[in-house]
Amino acid sequence: MASPSFEIPCVILSGGRSSRMGEDKALLPFSNANSLTEYQYNRLKPYFKNIFVSSKIDKFDFLKNKTKDLILDKGEEYSPIVALETILESINSQKVFIITVDTPLVKIESIKKLIDNSFKYDATVAQTKKTHNLCGVFDKSNLLQIKAMLKNDIHKVGFLLKNINTNYVDFSLENEFINVNEKDDYLKAKALIS
Numbered sequence: 001m002a003s004p005s006f007e008i009p010c011v012i013l014s015g016g017r018s019s020r021m022g023e024d025k026a027l028l029p030f031s032n033a034n035s036l037t038e039y040q041y042n043r044l045k046p047y048f049k050n051i052f053v054s055s056k057i058d059k060f061d062f063l064k065n066k067t068k069d070l071i072l073d074k075g076e077e078y079s080p081i082v083a084l085e086t087i088l089e090s091i092n093s094q095k096v097f098i099i100t101v102d103t104p105l106v107k108i109e110s111i112k113k114l115i116d117n118s119f120k121y122d123a124t125v126a127q128t129k130k131t132h133n134l135c136g137v138f139d140k141s142n143l144l145q146i147k148a149m150l151k152n153d154i155h156k157v158g159f160l161l162k163n164i165n166t167n168y169v170d171f172s173l174e175n176e177f178i179n180v181n182e183k184d185d186y187l188k189a190k191a192l193i194s
Helices: 036-047 080-090 108-116 140-151 157-162 183-193
Strands: 010-013 051-055 070-072 095-100 123-127 131-139 166-170
Touching: 010 036, 010 080, 036 051, 036 108, 051 080, 070 080, 080 095, 080 131, 080 140, 080 157, 095 108, 108 123, 108 131, 123 157, 131 140, 131 157, 140 157
Parallel strands: 010 051, 010 095, 051 070, 123 166
Antiparallel strands: 095 131, 123 131
């Protein structure tokens, strides 16, 4: 397969609390990179015309043009819905591909499948035995729903997906969508990548 070049931008979500890991997982070394975030960024950059990192604070030394490549969440809350609102307001594109920093094994072919199946939907997300709410394509039209959710103090991405036109795309390999939430997940992902 020839290398795809995706027109829509990519945003790597790297602003979580990492409470289960006990330290900031976005900054953990991974494979040949100094951090999980740098690994995701370098891995995905060749396939997207524009790639951004979303975070609460600037903690990334590897980003060369921070004013262009870094999207800082507004507000104090650690919430993926706040991050989505900030991203959709900041990016000049109708659709954006979202991936979390802690899913470093998602294949480019799978990303292509998600993007190719996203055109008639408000959101298109990956699904294995469970739904991967923050691995997929989100449309700017979701901003009204997101703002209404925040006004009502609702911060669950699953709630958003149930209340918009969402396409759930099935994938069979669980390990591809492993979430690096705890030390065991981190060690497993490092073993799988080596």
